[in-house]
Amino acid sequence: MNAFFLLAETSGGGPLEVIGRTFGVDWPHLTAQIISFCIVCALLYRFSYRPVLAMLEERRKRIAEGLANAEKIKTELAQTEGDRQKIMQQVGAEATKLVEEARAAAARFQQEETRKASAAAQQMMLSASEAAKREHDRMLAELRREVGRLVVETTAAVVGKVLTPEDQRRLAEEAARQLTS
Numbered sequence: 001m002n003a004f005f006l007l008a009e010t011s012g013g014g015p016l017e018v019i020g021r022t023f024g025v026d027w028p029h030l031t032a033q034i035i036s037f038c039i040v041c042a043l044l045y046r047f048s049y050r051p052v053l054a055m056l057e058e059r060r061k062r063i064a065e066g067l068a069n070a071e072k073i074k075t076e077l078a079q080t081e082g083d084r085q086k087i088m089q090q091v092g093a094e095a096t097k098l099v100e101e102a103r104a105a106a107a108r109f110q111q112e113e114t115r116k117a118s119a120a121a122q123q124m125m126l127s128a129s130e131a132a133k134r135e136h137d138r139m140l141a142e143l144r145r146e147v148g149r150l151v152v153e154t155t156a157a158v159v160g161k162v163l164t165p166e167d168q169r170r171l172a173e174e175a176a177r178q179l180t181s
Contacts, residue, residue: 147179148172 020027152168 144172144176144179148175151175 019025148168148171151171155171
């Protein structure tokens with residue numbers, strides 16, 4: 001301290017000494033204050049500024065990691081959305097295929113049931129036709145017998161004699177033959 005003061009005094013009234021006297025500078029106190037200020041600055045740098053810088057650097061890293069993770073998540077979300085869309089398309093195509101298969105099966109079932117119903121209707125018509133034919137044949141046979149009997153009775157009444165069984169048979173056959181023609 002004194003060295004600086006001595007240096008200023010030896011210069012013999014240089015401009016520095018004149019300025020110092022004009023403003024009332026006390027060189028030993030000024031030097032002590034400068035040294036104290038440097039010590040405080042060094043201590044603040046060491047114990048406050050460095051930890052704050054380290055904390056800011058750590059926070060910057062975490063923010064960068066968060067942004068990287070957000071970008072990664074965004075990419076994964078886009079990929080997942082793409083996969084979801086692809087799966088939805090596959091499911092839609094599969095559902096359409098199942099619906100088409102169900103429609104085809106329903107059409108086949110309807111055709112089969114229609115065929116069965118048609119066959120059953122034909123069978124019923126055949127059996128009804130056969131029954132009608134049998135009934136017709138029965139009624140025709142009954143009619144022949146009745147007509148034959150009536151012809152025999154009428155002929156017996158007109159001729160006035162009793163017909164033999166041979167005559168009755170012959171007249172009944174002749175009446176049946178004329179009836180069928």
